[in-house]
Structure formats: C-alpha cells, structure tokens
Amino acid sequence: MSKVLVLNASYEPLNITSWRRAIVLVIKGKAEQVEHNGKLIYAELSLPTVIRLRQYVRVPYKEIPLTRRNLLQRDNHTCQYCGYAGDGLTLDHVVPRSRGGGDTWDNMVTACVRCNVRKGNRTPREASMPLRNPPRKPHSSLYFEVARQIRSGTHQEWKKYVIGV
The missing domain is CATH 1.10.30.50 (DNA Binding (I), subunit A)
Incomplete structure (x- = not known):
C-alpha cells in the first residue's frame, strides 16, 4: 500500500511509517488522521497518508553528516x-x-x-553562472526520504508539512 508521514503534536515531521502501524496508532487513540487518500480500510476509517501524534514527543537533535x-x-x-x-x-x-x-x-x-x-576558481557571480537552487543545510535527516516521496509524485500532500522541500 503506502507510507504514512508521522507528525509530532506540534506538526513537525518525526518519521515515516507503514500504513498498518499508522492505523494501529489511530485506533489506539495515540494519533489522529490529518490527511488521507480516500481508500477505505474499514467502513468509517480511510487509509491515512499523514497522522499527528496526540502527545508531544521530545526528539534529540541529530546532526546530518556532510557527505x-x-x-x-x-x-x-x-x-x-x-x-x-x-x-x-x-x-x-x-x-x-x-x-x-x-x-x-x-x-x-x-x-x-x-x-x-x-x-573554475571564481564565484558563480564572477563566472556569470547563477545557481538554480541556493545551497542550504537540510532541516532533518527525514528530509531526504520525504523529498524523494514528494519528487516522485507519490505524496504531494506531505509538502505543506515539511520545510525546504
């Protein structure tokens, strides 16, 4: 089926999980469905694409390696x-x-x-070669997977929850 974006209670992206795990979190009341794709799992429960946790989870900051x-x-x-x-x-x-x-x-x-x-040994301005996208540090390690999903057209609805994609 599909992957589901998990948001913290503050709407910041935490991770990507399977649709089965997302359904379990919603049924147990630990998360609420924010976005869905319209496909029904049960009579009153549609397949989520974005869920939000009801309790805030503190996540330690992890540096993204420059590779x-x-x-x-x-x-x-x-x-x-x-x-x-x-x-x-x-x-x-x-x-x-x-x-x-x-x-x-x-x-x-x-x-x-x-x-x-x-x-060569010049800046883009001196070489008259403007950059298509200004370089910047990704906001989280989750950025790469979310960006791939959005670029592939699979989960366009994730775009509004992720900064810099």
Whole structure:
C-alpha cells in the first residue's frame, strides 16, 4: 500500500511509517488522521497518508553528516548550474576553498564536470553562472526520504508539512 508521514503534536515531521502501524496508532487513540487518500480500510476509517501524534514527543537533535551522497541527494542528482542529470557529477565549492570557502552545506553544490571546470576558481557571480537552487543545510535527516516521496509524485500532500522541500 503506502507510507504514512508521522507528525509530532506540534506538526513537525518525526518519521515515516507503514500504513498498518499508522492505523494501529489511530485506533489506539495515540494519533489522529490529518490527511488521507480516500481508500477505505474499514467502513468509517480511510487509509491515512499523514497522522499527528496526540502527545508531544521530545526528539534529540541529530546532526546530518556532510557527505557526497547526502549532497547529491539534496541536489536531486543534478548540476546546480546547467541542470544536467547524468553520471559523472562532481562537488563544487560556491566560494572556492582557495578564497576562504569551506566544506559546509551552504557552500557546496553538485555540478557536472563541464560547469565545474568552466566556473573554475571564481564565484558563480564572477563566472556569470547563477545557481538554480541556493545551497542550504537540510532541516532533518527525514528530509531526504520525504523529498524523494514528494519528487516522485507519490505524496504531494506531505509538502505543506515539511520545510525546504
């Protein structure tokens, strides 16, 4: 069937669960259904796509590691200068390291080899190569899975509950 986005009592995304687990949480009264897709499970219970917990759950902050894989996933495996979406993508520093730019979420983007070489040791403004999407740090580790589900068109209703997607 489908996956269900679980929101905290404050409407912040907590995780993604199976539809069966979501139904159990709703039936037990631990969660309420916020969004559904119209398919019925029982006579009065439709299949949820988003549920919200009734009690607030405190979740410790977890740092998202800055890795090649995470950067490619954040940028949807496309060059942030020309939009190329194939093999051979590289990582580019928006402000080059030789000019004080560091290895941070806000300073790194994916780029095809051609654009990376063309930009060289310049900033995007100096190279007249504007970025398609400004680089930023993902808000949570859940961001990647939610973004994938939204981009695939499976769960467009999740968009209003997640920042930065």
